[in-house]
Amino acid sequence: xxxxxxxxxxxxxxxxxxxxxxxxxxxxxxxxxxxxxxxxxxxxxxxxxxxxxxxxxxxxxxxxxxxxxxxxxxxxxxxxxxxxxxxxxxxxxxxxxxxxxxxxxxxxxxxxxxxxxxxxxxxxxxxxxxxxxxxxxxxxxxxxxxxxxxxxxxxxxxxxxxxxxxxxxxxxxxxxxxxxxxxxxxxxxxxxxxxxxxxxxxxxxxxxxxxxxxxxxxxxxxxxxxxxxxxxxxxxxxxxxxxxxxxxxxxxxxxxxxxxxxxxxxxxxxxxxxxxxxxxxxxxxxxxxxxxxxxxxxxxxxxxxxxxxxxxxxxxxxxxxxxxxxxxxxxxxxxxxxxxxxxxxxxxxxxxxxxxxxxxxxxxxxxxxxxxxxxxxxxxxxxxxxxxxxxxxxxxxxxxxxxxxxxxxxxxxxxxxxxxxxxxxxxxxxxxxxxxxxxxxxxxxxxxxxxxxxxxxxxxxxxxx
Amino acid sequence: xxxxxxxxxxxxxxxxxxxxxxxxxxxxxxxxxxxxxxxxxxxxxxxxxxxxxxxxxxxxxxxxxxxxxxxxxxxxxxxxxxxxxxxxxxxxxxxxxxxxxxxxxxxxxxxxxxxxxxxxxxxxxxxxxxxxxxxxxxxxxxxxxxxxxxxxxxxxxxxxxxxxxxxxxxxxxxxxxxxxxxxxxxxxxxxxxxxxxxxxxxxxxxxxxxxxxxxxxxxxxxxxxxxxxxxxxxxxxxxxxxxxxxxxxxxxxxxxxxxxxxxxxxxxxxxxxxxxxxxxxxxxxxxxxxxxxxxxxxxxxxxxxxxxxxxxxxxxxxxxxxxxxxxxxxxxxxxxxxxxxxxxxxxxxxxxxxxxxxxxxxxxxxxxxxxxxxxxxxxxxxxxxxxxxxxxxxxxxxxxxxxxxxxxxxxxxxxxxxxxxxxxxxxxxxxxxxxxxxxxxxxxxxxxxxxxxxxxxxxxxxxxx
Numbered sequence: 001x002x003x004x005x006x007x008x009x010x011x012x013x014x015x016x017x018x019x020x021x022x023x024x025x026x027x028x029x030x031x032x033x034x035x036x037x038x039x040x041x042x043x044x045x046x047x048x049x050x051x052x053x054x055x056x057x058x059x060x061x062x063x064x065x066x067x068x069x070x071x072x073x074x075x076x077x078x079x080x081x082x083x084x085x086x087x088x089x090x091x092x093x094x095x096x097x098x099x100x101x102x103x104x105x106x107x108x109x110x111x112x113x114x115x116x117x118x119x120x121x122x123x124x125x126x127x128x129x130x131x132x133x134x135x136x137x138x139x140x141x142x143x144x145x146x147x148x149x150x151x152x153x154x155x156x157x158x159x160x161x162x163x164x165x166x167x168x169x170x171x172x173x174x175x176x177x178x179x180x181x182x183x184x185x186x187x188x189x190x191x192x193x194x195x196x197x198x199x200x201x202x203x204x205x206x207x208x209x210x211x212x213x214x215x216x217x218x219x220x221x222x223x224x225x226x227x228x229x230x231x232x233x234x235x236x237x238x239x240x241x242x243x244x245x246x247x248x249x250x251x252x253x254x255x256x257x258x259x260x261x262x263x264x265x266x267x268x269x270x271x272x273x274x275x276x277x278x279x280x281x282x283x284x285x286x287x288x289x290x291x292x293x294x295x296x297x298x299x300x301x302x303x304x305x306x307x308x309x310x311x312x313x314x315x316x317x318x319x320x321x322x323x324x325x326x327x328x329x330x331x332x333x334x335x336x337x338x339x340x341x342x343x344x345x346x347x348x349x350x351x352x353x354x355x356x357x358x359x360x361x362x363x364x365x366x367x368x369x370x371x372x373x374x375x376x377x378x379x380x381x382x383x384x385x386x387x388x389x390x391x392x393x394x395x396x397x398x399x400x401x402x403x404x405x406x407x408x409x410x411x412x413x414x415x416x417x418x419x420x421x422x423x424x425x426x427x428x429x430x431x432x433x434x435x436x437x438x439x440x441x442x443x444x445x446x447x448x449x450x451x452x453x454x455x456x457x458x459x460x461x462x463x464x465x
Numbered sequence: 466x467x468x469x470x471x472x473x474x475x476x477x478x479x480x481x482x483x484x485x486x487x488x489x490x491x492x493x494x495x496x497x498x499x500x501x502x503x504x505x506x507x508x509x510x511x512x513x514x515x516x517x518x519x520x521x522x523x524x525x526x527x528x529x530x531x532x533x534x535x536x537x538x539x540x541x542x543x544x545x546x547x548x549x550x551x552x553x554x555x556x557x558x559x560x561x562x563x564x565x566x567x568x569x570x571x572x573x574x575x576x577x578x579x580x581x582x583x584x585x586x587x588x589x590x591x592x593x594x595x596x597x598x599x600x601x602x603x604x605x606x607x608x609x610x611x612x613x614x615x616x617x618x619x620x621x622x623x624x625x626x627x628x629x630x631x632x633x634x635x636x637x638x639x640x641x642x643x644x645x646x647x648x649x650x651x652x653x654x655x656x657x658x659x660x661x662x663x664x665x666x667x668x669x670x671x672x673x674x675x676x677x678x679x680x681x682x683x684x685x686x687x688x689x690x691x692x693x694x695x696x697x698x699x700x701x702x703x704x705x706x707x708x709x710x711x712x713x714x715x716x717x718x719x720x721x722x723x724x725x726x727x728x729x730x731x732x733x734x735x736x737x738x739x740x741x742x743x744x745x746x747x748x749x750x751x752x753x754x755x756x757x758x759x760x761x762x763x764x765x766x767x768x769x770x771x772x773x774x775x776x777x778x779x780x781x782x783x784x785x786x787x788x789x790x791x792x793x794x795x796x797x798x799x800x801x802x803x804x805x806x807x808x809x810x811x812x813x814x815x816x817x818x819x820x821x822x823x824x825x826x827x828x829x830x831x832x833x834x835x836x837x838x839x840x841x842x843x844x845x846x847x848x849x850x851x852x853x854x855x856x857x858x859x860x861x862x863x864x865x866x867x868x869x870x871x872x873x874x875x876x877x878x879x880x881x882x883x884x885x886x887x888x889x890x891x892x893x894x895x896x897x898x899x900x901x902x903x904x905x906x907x908x909x910x911x912x913x914x915x916x917x918x919x920x921x922x923x924x925x926x927x928x929x930x
Contacts, residue, residue: 214865280817352745398680
C-alpha cells in the first residue's frame with residue numbers, strides 16, 4: 001500500500017466527521033428561508049479548503065449564492081484539472097417520509113442518510129479530501145488543480161454559468177472532473193460519458209378571479225383544473241411519444257454500438273421493478289428501459305396543484321390550477337426550441353375564460369463525450385485502483401447543465417465519475433451515500449491526480465463533441 | 466303594518482346579534498379538528514329554539530355531528546311544515562384570501578362577511594327567528610312546525626339521511642321549507658323548483674413506492690401525475706360532453722317552456738363574466754349559460770395534487786398523484802350508474818406501474834318539483850310580502866342531497882326559498898349575506914306560516930315528481 005493510501009485509511013474517521021458536519025447544514029438553495037444555511041455551507045467549504053497548504057482560496061459573491069474557488073500552483077508541463085461540485089441541496093419535502101431527519105445525518109447499514117449525502121456533498125467532498133491528503137502527504141500536487149464549488153446547482157446554476165462565461169482565462173483547464181452521478185451498480189463503478197439535458201417549466205392557469213361553488217357555477221364557467229388536465233395530457237401520446245411540435249427533429253439517435261453495450265450491461269429489470277415497488281414499467285415504445293432512461297427524451301410532471309387538497313369533499317370550482325413539468329433532452333435538442341414548441345402546443349388548447357402563464361425555469365441541452373480519450377483511460381485506471389475493478393462506460397438520465405457550459409466555454413473534456421448508487425434516493429426522502437463508496441471515491445480521486453498528470457493531455461487535444 | 470311586522474322591525478338589531486353569535490362558531494364539519502366547534506354550534510341552535518314557548522327541543526346524537534330538532538303542537542285541520550337547515554359550514558381555505566377572518570363576522574356595505582353567512586347559518590336562522598317572533602307576538606303558530614337542523618350538510622348528510630329514513634312518522638309533514646339557495650338577482654327573489662344532484666369522487670394514483678429523481682428514472686418509470694392528467698382529461702371532450710359511458714342515457718331534457726322561461730330572465734352575461742373576472746365562458750355546446758348551470762350535468766375537478774408544489778424547480782418524479790372531482794347530475798341520472806361508468810372509463814386508461822384507488826364520497830340524484838301547486842303559490846305570496854315583489858321560478862345548479870331524501874321518504878313537496886345572492890361567495894373566501902335580505906327573509910318566513918296554513922294543502926295532495 002502506498003504512503004498516500006495508508007494516510008487515507010488512517011484518516012477515514014476524520015473524513016466521515018467532515019462529511020457529517022457539512023450534511024448538518026440545511027443548504028436548500030430553492031428556499032429563500034434557508035439563505036443563511038446556504039451561506040454557512042459556503043463558509044464551511046472555504047474553511048476546509050483553506051487547510052490545503054498550497055491552495056489559494058476565495059469566496060466569490062454572486063447575485064445569488066456564493067461560489068467557493070481554490071487554486072494550486074501551476075506545474076510545468078502538466079495538465080490543469082478543474083474540479084466542480086455543489087454544496088447546495090434539494091428541498092427535503094415530503095418531510096414525514098424521512099425515517100430520520102434530513103439534516104441530522106444518521107448511519108445505518110454502512111450508509112449515511114441525509115439530504116445531500118450523495119447529491120452532491122458526499123461525492124464532492126471526495127475530491128476535496130483527496131486533494132488535502134495529497135498535499136499533507138506529498139507537500140505538492142502532481143498537476144494544477146482548480147476547484148470550483150457552487151451553491152445553485154439545484155436551482156439552475158445561472159450565476160455559475162455567468163461566472164464561467166466571464167472567467168474563461170481564470171478557469172482554463174485541460175479537463176473537468178465531476179462526481180455527481182452513480183455507479184452502474186454496487187461494485188460496478190462507471191464513467192459516465194453522456195448526460196441528458198433539461199427544459200423545466202411551470203404553467204399557471206387562472207380562471208375566475210376567485211374560487212366558486214361548483215354547483216352554482218359548474219357548467220357555466222371554464223374550470224382551470226379541467227383545462228390543466230387537457231394541457232398536460234396533450235404532452236405525451238399513448239405510445240410515450242412527446243407531442244410538442246418539432247420535439248424529435250434534432251434528437252441524435254443511439255448508435256448500434258451503444259445499443260449493444262447497454263444491452264450487455266448487468267441490468268436486472270425484475271429487480272429494478274421490485275426496488276421501485278411497481279408491477280410494470282412504461283415509456284417510449286421501441287426502446288429498452290436503459291435506453292429510455294439514458295438516451296431518449298422524456299416528459300415528467302413534477303408537481304400539480306389546484307383547489308381543495310384537504311380531508312373530505314369540498315365542492316369548489318377552483319380559481320387557479322398549476323403544474324411543474326420538465327423534459328429531459330438528449331443531444332442535439334435545443335431547450336429554446338422546446339419552449340417555442342410548447343407554446344405552440346398549449347395555446348390552441350386554451351379555452352375562453354382561462355389565462356395562462358408559462359414560466360421557463362431553466363434549460364440545458366444534453367451532452368455526450370467521446371469514449372476513447374487519454375483522460376477517460378486515466379480515469380478508468382484510477383477507479384480500478386480505488387474500487388478494485390475497471391469501470392463500465394455508461395450514460396446518465398439526469399442533467400448537470402453546467403457540464404455543457406464547461407465543455408463549450410472552456411473547450412475541454414468533462415470526466416463524470418459517479419460514486420453514488422441508483423437507490424441512493426437522490427431528490428427523494430431518505431437520501432443516502434454508502435460510506436464505503438465515500439472512501440473508495442477519495443482513494444480513486446487521489447490516484448486520478450497522478451494518472452491525469454501522466455496521461456499527456458494538453459488543452460489542444462481536448463474538446464467536447 | 467301588522468303587529469308581527471312591527472315586532473320584526475323593532476327586533477332587527479337583536480336578530481343581527483344572534484346571527485353574529487352563530488357565525489363566530491367555526492363549525493367546519495369536514496375537519497375533525499373542529500369537532501368541538503360543530504358541537505358548540507348545535508348547542509347554540511338548541512338553546513335558541515328553547516326560547517320558543519311552545520317548542521319541544523331535543524339534540525339528537527348521531528354517529529357524526531348531532532341533529533337539533535324542535536316541534537310545535539299540531540293544529541287541527543292545518544298542515545304540518547318541516548323546516549330544514551344546517552349549522553355546519555365549508556372549510557374556509559384558502560385563508561389568506563379573506564379580507565377579514567372567516568369566523569370574525571364583519572359588516573361591510575350592508576352585508577355580513579363570514580364563513581357560513583349565507584350557507585346556511587344566515588338563511589336557516591330566518592325561519593327560526595320568524596318562528597320565535599310569531600310565538601312571541603301571537604302566543605301560538607297557525608300550523609304545526611317541525612324544525613330539523615343538521616351539522617353534516619357539507620359532508621354528505623349521511624347521518625341525517627339515516628335518521629329521516631328511520632323516523633318517517635315523527636317527521637311526517639305536508640311540505641318541507643328550506644332556505645339554502647339564491648335569489649335570481651338582487652331584488653328578484655326566486656322560488657327554486659329544481660336542483661342538480663351530485664356524484665363526488667377522489668382518485669388516488671400510486672406509482673413507484675417513493676418519489677424519484679426525474680432525471681435518473683424519467684422515461685423508465687410510469688409517472689402517476691402524467692397518468693392522472695390522462696384520466697382527468699378523458700372525462701370531458703372538446704365540446705363539453707362528458708365521456709363516462711352511459712352518462713347521458715337517463716338525462717331528462719329541458720322542456721320547451723323551461724328553455725323559454727330561462728331565456729326570458731334578466732340574465733346579463735356580460736355582467737356575469739365581469740363579476741367572475743373572465744373574458745369568456747365555456748361548457749356543453751348547444752346550451753345557454755343558465756341552462757348549463759341549472760339543468761345540464763357537468764364535471765368539475767375540485768382539487769388536484771402531486772409532487773412538489775413549493776417555490777422553485779424540483780426535479781422529482783412523484784410517487785403519488787390525486788384529484789377530487791365531481792359531476793353535477795340532473796333528473797333522472799343515478800349516481801351509482803355514474804360510478805360504474807367512471808370505473809369503465811378509467812380502468813382501461815391505467816398503464817402498468819400504476820395502482821388506482823377510486824373513492825366514492827357521496828351522491829344524490831337531481832330533483833324537480835311541479836311548478837303549479839298551492840304551496841308554491843303560498844310561497845310566492847309570502848315572498849311578495851317580505852321582498853315587495855313576486856318571485857320568479859328558477860332552477861339551481863347546486864345540490865341539496867337531503868331534498869331528494871325528503872321528497873322520497875316523506876312523500877312531500879319541498880319549497881326552496883333562497884334569500885342569498887349569486888355573488889355571496891358560497892364555498893369561497895369572503896362569503897357574505899346581505900343583512901337586508903336577512904330581514905326580508907325573516908318577514909317572508911313569518912308570512913309563509915300564515916299563507917301555508919290557509920292554502921289547504923294536505924298530505925294526500927303533496928308529492929314530488
